[in-house]
Amino acid sequence: MSRTGTTPDRPTCAPSRAARELDLKRGEFELAVNLGLIRTVPDEGGGGRRVARAEIDRLRSGEGFPDILRERVATVGTTEGARLMEVAPTRFTSLARYGLLVPVTFYLNRYRTVVWLYLAEELRQFAAERSNAGLLTARRTPVEIREGLKAGMDRRPRNWRGRHVGFLTREAGGDPWARAAAVACLLDPADVADIVPDPRERALLADRRPRLPAHGAPGSAAAELAEELMTASEPDEVSWFRADLAHTLEEARRRHPVAEGLLPTPPPGPRPLTPTATATPTATATPASTPTPAPAPVAERPAPPEPTPPHGLLSWLRRRGRRPAG
Template identity: 60%
Template sequence: MTATLLTAADRQTLTIGRAARELGIKRSEFDLAVHLGRIRTVPDEGGGGRRVAAEEIERLRRQEGFPDALTAAVRTVGTTEGAALMGIAPTRFTRLARAGLLVPVRFYLNRYRAVVWHYLAEELSQFAAEEANAPLLKGRTLPPDLLARLREGVDLRARNWRGRHGGFLRRQAGDHPWERAGAVAALLDPVQIAEIVPDPYERAHLYRFRPGPPVHGAPGSPTVLLAERLMTADDPHEIGWLRYDLTVAMDEARDLRPAPRPAPKPPAAAPRDTKPLRAEARETEPRGVELGVTEPQGVEAGVNEPQGVRAGQMEPRGVEQRDPEAAPTPQPPRERGLLGRLLRRGQ
């Protein structure tokens, strides 16, 4: 595959697929080169993923041995091919990898859903070329301390892969505080994250930047579930370091950009107390008159009504209204006895 010339429209940034074609390598090789930090990418301003600057393409082209050197740097091999490259048996290769001496760079699941680890061929060749590692490759048996650890069931392949993958996630995060915190949280169990980030709004914001496992599959599928298990730290020392890193990253994220949260609700208005108004209304009423009762005509406020007449009632017709303060009309004395009765009859 030959590289093409960049047009004027592509002088700024290129998509990942276009950049791989410009470099003359496969898409899987390009992704691994980005993962290893050999190719720098930039975020897409339109939110469409990562892109590659045109200057980065020119920098890679100017390197010595391009493109064969770049292709050799991202070549990966499995257990069988790696053992042959190092001149040892596959069983010894597996023991060295389980002991943490050989670090895998990627994995995939075969049709039996078994994890298949891949290693950088360049790193295996360097390990075999060092004289200090000759006893591990040519000796009849491995060192006793190493054998004791293997008998205990130690397997550091997943942990070493997580360490390498975590470095890749941190590089991708750059200087963004919440993305750096999300890169650390990607390797921790949700229970551990909840203990470190108890605030639900901060935790929800953190999960927006928490990358998932580097596999393709439907959520909840066996492939994704197994990949999530491999990506989650299970060693106590590893968990301790990740918890500390997440605590520091969250402190920096809070200081630089707090997590969004709903606006506080305005306080409810206190109910209006009408009792003072009622008391004030009573004070303004004239004495002896109830609130809401109309005074009878002809009776001034503050003057007592004549006895026998209620407030608001009209006097019967034909009854002369009398002044209660006027003196009563004198009546002639009445005669008693028989004479009195005769006189009254005569009237």
């Protein structure tokens, strides 16, 4: 049975119960929360996020429930995505590796191969835009893309990270330390220690650390591969995350200095990686030629590196003085 919240006028239920009442599989429910389609509230008992009964009633009373909600969280892999866009799987993979199609989640199959999943709704939108027609129907992909792929470019991991950090910071809400922890969890611990030299602050970030998707038993080869995918690795990406962490830390220190309250007891080891939830705008890709940005002043929100627009790539190529191959 569902457990109500501490106030009688705001009953809530656990995510598993909410998923059943919304006729969603658990993965669909988590993705709907990530995308902001289902609003959650904090559990006052410290047990994680919960869903208000009023939110469930709102969704169930919506037009087309539950089909429309299911359609908005439908995901597809490469083969089905290529079919939706009416392109060959190789063309689909090229567009995704270059960063024009942004994955929303991933899993590891039994061979420990990464399988990226995309929102079917976004793929349909991409294919419907006239400015993308050449990318889908031209005999050859634009030279800019071919050159990048020949050099081994694969922006799928970083685009997933860019999207997921938006999920996590949205879940953090108004807690500045939780927002800083959301950024820190996608950085290598050495980078975090460099930006946050105070062990008390690092302990607070560890306490606020969000849960990341789990893949395999802790310490297994699958878990290690997943952790690698979930850690910023490219120099300009790392630089951006470091600058963003520095900025969010300044806000957290200003609003809630560590000295004002008791610090949590630091955990004895890394927190287990388990599923999370919340939402974000679609991440965009970054050209390989983008230089590593210098850390931004903490007084200003660091801007991400110049993106390659995921839509209208042909016009972007023309502005750069390059003619796409036909």
